[in-house]
Amino acid sequence: MALRVAYSSHPASIQSYESPLRRYHDLELSKWEKLIVLSLTPTTDDFKKEIVLPTGITKDLISFEEEQTKTKSKYNVVFVTSEAAPYSKTGGLGDVCGSLPIALAARGHRIMVLSPRYLNGSRDKNYSSAKNLEMNINLSCFGGEQEVAFFHEYRAGVDWVFVDHPSYHRPGSLYGDEHGTFGDNQFRFTLLCHAACEAPLVLPLGGYTYGENCLFIVNDWHASLVPALLGAKYRPHGVYKDARSILVIHNLAHQGVEPAITYEKLGLPPEWYGALEWIYPTWARKHAHDTGATVNMLKGAIVTADRILTVSQGYAWEITTPEGGQGLNELLSSRGCILDGITNGIDVDVWNPASDKLIPFNYSVDDLSGKSLCKAALQKDLGLAVRPECPLIGFIGRLDYQKGTDLILSAMPELLKDDVQFIMLGSGDPATEQSMRLTESSYSDKFRGWVGYNETISHQVTAGCDILLMPSRFEPCGLNQLYAMRYGTVPVVHCTGGLRDTVQTFDPFADGDGCGTGWAFSPFSMESMLLALQTAIGTYKEHKFWWEGLMNRGMSKNYTWDNAAAKYEQIMEWALMDLPYTG
């Protein structure tokens, strides 16, 4: 008889095989004829050679298999997220939680997405089809009872459920306003997590509740309390015995860290404090009486979730290293056997140059004439010279340290010596916004800084530019480079995380007509970024044939969510193979 064990096959997990296999000691491994180790990706020979086995287990017992991803079972899945497009979005998390659930529903699963009902003026109309379920409940956290309501819309095969509470109704963005981040975000998202745990039990969606037998997919720190609540608040009472939770890390930089004193407000028993406890190193403490003790919501989920996913294989490895682990690398390495990476897909209906209503001209890989017209329209709208031969370079994103916007702005004097035009769209850090305005006033014939969040402009920049620049310091997956390639815009990216996994550097001499879809530069420096940009600009200006090849290959890639959804299914199946976390 064969025992099947599912574990990550990423090279970083080599050492981590030891601990999961040790768990199976109780099953007296020697009595099994075969031990089949399953993985999401093909297992390399190096991996097989280096695998560390617990004493008593020999290599001849083990064989490796890449799991065939096909729908085997149907699951009840509950996504918990602070944003889901088109209802709420500040970045890529909203995109993913707006489209992955639809792809999973199309594969036959019953899917609920639970997020706050933000009323802040900007997107309020997006909730207009969601009806109040008239199922208000009281939740106990932060020292009192909080009444929440649930709104519901069934769309594209998915139950979109919105938690309604006065703390989600305020001007500004989802997480803050012009004065900074909201001071009560820990409360707002603790409430979301409590509501998420109750929703499958109480909401009769389409006549039936989801029930206890469900899988929670919890996204980033905002949803990170769910796995601990399942283990501490429900399982001791026999509820959610067969449920599992999968943490998806979209960005490790945001962990939801608050003073240790707030732990008692979260609705968890004192003995679970260790799961969330996070002690800052001495050098990071502010004063002599600072003990460094905090609660870290994301860390809590890394400890208590049944599986952990990131949004690319590359980032799954990076977060186990001191350089990419944001202080959590050792913990993540210790959980390496349940850690995997699945590259995001994109919503190919929203991001389709052939039918996009937000761009002035449509086009496809078979007829690119509309792209030149989009470029001319963008140059005109921005007040730049309408010059088809001048490369137009774009950047779209949050103005944040992560995105390397400081590198872009400091490289401008050098880059703009060349005959190029540059459009930078983004909002966030006020100092960077100010630098964009200053750069525009110094280089008014070549540079435009569009400060703000604007979806129409982002589609027009994606379609109208020739090159999209993404010099992110780290990038868990990145969506803009995927959108760009689909729109025939060639990405120049820092070779990190998901950017490394999705952008292949151009090689004109490979495979006859060349291969690659852009340029991935390394190291993270102004010199190497400029070199990559100058190579791209030179190719654009002097090698039209090669450029068309780059555009064609990018536009012809498969970006649908279907591949990724199949892999998520695999992870759900594996989560159910193991016992749930019980503390």
Ligand SMILES: Nc1ncnc2c1ncn2[C@@H]1O[C@H](COP(=O)(O)OP(=O)(O)O[C@H]2O[C@H](CO)[C@@H](O)[C@H](O)[C@H]2O)[C@@H](O)[C@H]1O
């Ligand atoms: N000013 C603006 N106007 C209009 N649109 C704007 C905009 N600024 C950003 N956007 C949009 O927001 C999204 C950003 O997505 P990204 O994946 O590139 O980054 P983000 O860091 O938010 O996401 C995190 O989560 C996602 C999802 O997993 C990961 O891909 C990523 O690496 C990780 O950092 C894109 O749809 C982009 O067009």
